[in-house]
Amino acid sequence: MADAAIRVVDLVKRFGDVVAVDHVSFSVAAGSTTGLLGGNGAGKTTTISMILGLLLPSGGEIRVLGEDMLRNRHRVLPRVNFSSPYVDLPHRLTVRENLVVYGHLYGLRDVARRVAKVAADLDIEALMKRPAGKLSAGQKTRVALAKALLNEPELLLLDEPTASLDPDTADWVRSYFQAYQRRTGATILLASHNMTEVERLCDHVMMMRAGRIVDEGSPGELIGRYGRSTLEEVFLDIARNQGEARKAVAAQ
Amino acid sequence: MRREGIRQSTFRLFAWHRVGAMVLRHLYLLRSSWPRLVEMAYWPIVQMIMWGFITQFFLTHSGWVAQASGVLLGAVLLWDVMFRGNLGLSLSFMEEMWSRNLGHLSVSPLRPIELVAALIGMSLIRTVIGVLPAALLAIPLYHFSIFELGLPLLTFFANLMMSGWCVGLAVSALVLRFGLGAESLAWVMIFALAPLSGIYYPIDVLPGWLQVVASALPPSYVFEGMREVMFGHGFRVDLFATALALNLLYLAASAGLFLHIFQVARQRGLLLNMGE
Numbered sequence: 001m002a003d004a005a006i007r008v009v010d011l012v013k014r015f016g017d018v019v020a021v022d023h024v025s026f027s028v029a030a031g032s033t034t035g036l037l038g039g040n041g042a043g044k045t046t047t048i049s050m051i052l053g054l055l056l057p058s059g060g061e062i063r064v065l066g067e068d069m070l071r072n073r074h075r076v077l078p079r080v081n082f083s084s085p086y087v088d089l090p091h092r093l094t095v096r097e098n099l100v101v102y103g104h105l106y107g108l109r110d111v112a113r114r115v116a117k118v119a120a121d122l123d124i125e126a127l128m129k130r131p132a133g134k135l136s137a138g139q140k141t142r143v144a145l146a147k148a149l150l151n152e153p154e155l156l157l158l159d160e161p162t163a164s165l166d167p168d169t170a171d172w173v174r175s176y177f178q179a180y181q182r183r184t185g186a187t188i189l190l191a192s193h194n195m196t197e198v199e200r201l202c203d204h205v206m207m208m209r210a211g212r213i214v215d216e217g218s219p220g221e222l223i224g225r226y227g228r229s230t231l232e233e234v235f236l237d238i239a240r241n242q243g244e245a246r247k248a249v250a251a252q
Numbered sequence: 253m254r255r256e257g258i259r260q261s262t263f264r265l266f267a268w269h270r271v272g273a274m275v276l277r278h279l280y281l282l283r284s285s286w287p288r289l290v291e292m293a294y295w296p297i298v299q300m301i302m303w304g305f306i307t308q309f310f311l312t313h314s315g316w317v318a319q320a321s322g323v324l325l326g327a328v329l330l331w332d333v334m335f336r337g338n339l340g341l342s343l344s345f346m347e348e349m350w351s352r353n354l355g356h357l358s359v360s361p362l363r364p365i366e367l368v369a370a371l372i373g374m375s376l377i378r379t380v381i382g383v384l385p386a387a388l389l390a391i392p393l394y395h396f397s398i399f400e401l402g403l404p405l406l407t408f409f410a411n412l413m414m415s416g417w418c419v420g421l422a423v424s425a426l427v428l429r430f431g432l433g434a435e436s437l438a439w440v441m442i443f444a445l446a447p448l449s450g451i452y453y454p455i456d457v458l459p460g461w462l463q464v465v466a467s468a469l470p471p472s473y474v475f476e477g478m479r480e481v482m483f484g485h486g487f488r489v490d491l492f493a494t495a496l497a498l499n500l501l502y503l504a505a506s507a508g509l510f511l512h513i514f515q516v517a518r519q520r521g522l523l524l525n526m527g528e
Contacts, residue, residue, distance in 0.1 A: 015521070049524060052359045056518045077361040078262045087355035087524065090277065090347070097280040104273030105360045107262025114257070131284070147356070151258065 004063070005030040005155050005187035006051060011060035013046050013211075020046045022211035023060075028204075033181060033188040035198040035219075038208030039239040044191040047208070048157050051189070052082055065154060078106055083148035084159035085141050091133025095124060095143050098132055099150060106151040114150060121176070122146045137164035145173065149180070158190045162197060170194075174201060195232040205231070207238050214238055226250055262361055270362050274370030278344050279377070292378055296332045296386035303328040304394040322396040323482050327451045327475060329390070329398050330408055332383050334449075334471055335442055337416020338423070340378030341371045342438040345424040349432055358523045364514045368507055371424070372417055379413065404477070404487045411474045411492070414499035419445070421506035425513040428522065450475045470495040470502070 006028040013021040021043045028034045036044045049055035051062055053073045062069040067076045089098045096115065103111035119125045122142050127135060132143060141164055148156060161177075162170035174197060181188060192198055198205060199219045206216040215222065215238065219231050226234045226243065227250025237246045261267045282288055307324045310317035317323060345367075348354050357367070390396045398405060423437045448455070448462060449471035455463055466472045473495035480488050517523050 045524075046521070049521065054355065054358050054518065054523055055521045056515070074265055074361060074363060075263050077359065078258055080359075082356075082359045084355070088352040089356065090281065090351040090353050092284050092351070093277065093280050094284075097277075101273050101277040101280070102356070102360065104276065105270055105357075105362050107259040107267065107269060107361065109257055109259055 003030045004028060005032075005065060006189065007061075007063040008047075008051070009061040011047070011050060011062065012058045013043075013050060013055065014058045019211055021050070021057075024208075024211070024213055025060075026206055026213055026216070028187060028189055030187050031181075031185045032203045033177070033190060033201050035202035035205040036189060036191045036208060037193075037195075037198060037205055037235060042208040042239075043211040044208055045159060046211075048082075048159060048189065048191055052080070052157060053077070078151060079153060080155045080157070081106075081148040081151055081153035082157045082159075083141075083144045083161055085137070085144065085161075085163045086159065087144075088140075089132045089143065089147065092131055094129050094131055095119075095135070095146075096128040098143070099146060102147050103150050108151065118146045118149050121149070138166060138169055141165055142169070142173070145176075152184060153186060154184075155187045155189070158188060158192075160192050160194075161190065162192075162194060170197070177201060195230065195235055199231050207235070207243075209238055209241070214243060224250075266363065266366060267361070270366045271369045271373065274362065274367060275373045275377070278347065278370075278374045281347060282378075282381075289381065292336070292382040293385045296329070296336070296383050297389060299328050299332060300325065300386040300390050301393070304390065304396075307394065307396075319483060322394075322398070323479060324452060325390055325394060325396045326398055326401070326478055326482060329383060329387055330412055330475065330478060331446070331449075331451045332386065333379060333409055334412040334416045336379040336382040337375050337413040338419040338442045339416075339438060340375030340382075341417055341420030342423040342427070344371050344374040344378070345420075346427060346432070346435055346438070349427065355524045358518075364511050365507075368421065368510060371420070375417060375420060376413065379416070401478070401481055404481050404492075407487075407492050408474050408478055411470055411495045411499055414496075414503055415470050415474075416442075418499065418502040418506040421503075421510045425506070425510040428510075428517055429513045445469060445471065448472065454479070468498070470498040473498075 004027040009025050011021055011024045024047065036047065038044050046055065050057050051064060053069055064076045065079055069076060099115045100111055103115055108114050119128055122145060124142050124146055127139055127143065135143060145161065162173055165173060177188060180186065190201060202219060205219055205222060206213050217225065222234050223231060226237055226246045228234050237243045259269065261269060303324050307317060307321060311321055348357060387398050419442045423441055426437055427434045448466040449469055450466060454476065455466040455472050458466055473491040477488050477491040
């Protein structure tokens with residue numbers, strides 16, 4: 001594997017007796033788009049939260065962009081960003097105010113120019129004077145993406161980035177990610193339940209179940225390994241704990 | 253853009269531009285909500301008007317108040333400094349929880365100590381917005397100017413702000429740990445200190461064991477110092493120094509508690525799920 005943007009070794013997270021992430025190790029190649037897939041409670045969000053330093057691991061090691069995330073988080077976070085439809089921006093602030101505040105938090109030299117650029121790129125200029133709390137779910141998602149792209153991150157972590165977007169806008173956003181990655185060489189780690197999206201965007205996919213990575217490979221490799229025609233069928237095999245049986249059948 | 257578009261100070265352990273960004277975020281909020289601004293000034297004005305009338309009554313019925321007519325009004329205004337100092341900090345923190353913004357903030361380069369600095373800055377701004385109109389209105393209404401205390405006023409103000417921050421940081425830590433169900437502590441907790449702080453009376457009227465408790469509270473020295481100045485006995489450096497030393501001790505402890513609870517929140521995954 002090429003230089004790793006993320007390297008996770010023996011990562012564990014326990015909440016009392018519950019093991020949410022169970023001795024997970026993986027690497028995400030720099031410049032790749034990697035999908036982290038799994039059913040609800042598989043450990044995706046917990047894993048992403050630990051990579052971001054939002055959640056402290058019970059054990060293991062996380063290196064992001066070459067830095068130890070547990071010790072040198074402050075050196076990494078200005079180069080990273082994150083978007084999730086489940087985390088809001090302040091409702092009473094306008095979209096522009098929110099982006100300006102985050103622009104300053106990320107230490108941008110020319111905040112006004114960068115905010116204008118991101119707003120134009122994501123086609124949210126008409127929303128700039130509106131309070132963030134008054135936006136539709138789809139508009140909020142686009143604004144959250146604008147916030148995530150403010151610092152032109154070298155690593156972008158996306159939790160269901162097109163949830164609540166209509167098919168047309170979702171398609172536009174996916175194209176934007178592809179163009180962004182081609183232009184900047186950024187690494188994208190994506191958690192999604194949308195298999196079409198994962199097949200289209202991801203070079204590499206890691207499948208999680210019960211806190212472990214149970215399989216990984218390119219979407220094509222996984223589909224072939226399980227003898228299926230879509231990634232969604234592979235996802236269902238793994239989620240229903242029928243993955244090994246399917247692989248054995250496919251191997252025959 | 254990458255690194256060349258980002259200030260070098262962004263990679264430091266403490267960056268003032270991040271503190272400024274958080275202050276800006278709360279100033280935007282105040283600008284967008286005139287009811288918040290009115291509410292901040294409303295209660296101190298109501299308190300001042302009520303205690304102004306009480307003072308006028310006592311001027312003819314109490315020799316003690318008659319010796320220094322502004323002693324009650326001065327006390328109520330300074331108490332509001334401490335109360336607003338606490339509220340300004342804890343409400344600014346709770347705004348982040350109400351708006352479910354802690355997740356974004358926690359994955360931004362903002363560090364918890366910078367958040368504390370920003371909350372302190374906002375507390376100062378909110379306190380001035382809240383208390384200044386009442387202090388100015390007292391001049392035409394009751395011919396009482398707290399500014400006549402002169403330089404000692406600055407020491408009283410600074411000490412009471414610090415006491416407010418101690419309570420505000422402790423409240424914020426508890427709300428972070430136990431959720432927004434604990435938010436009423438912002439209003440309740442500080443009132444537990446009021447009877448022991450000697451706001452309107454010297455603490456030697458308290459029972460002996462409560463005097464011991466009161467002597468551990470910085471505001472009790474501030475209000476005693478205020479009365480000394482108002483009764484013409486001059487500024488007591490010893491009272492000021494004791495209040496300052498206690499405040500610095502408690503401020504270190506409450507900031508330590510807040511930062512510790514922030515770490516606990518990172519262990520328990522509380523930062524993503526906070527909200528209304």
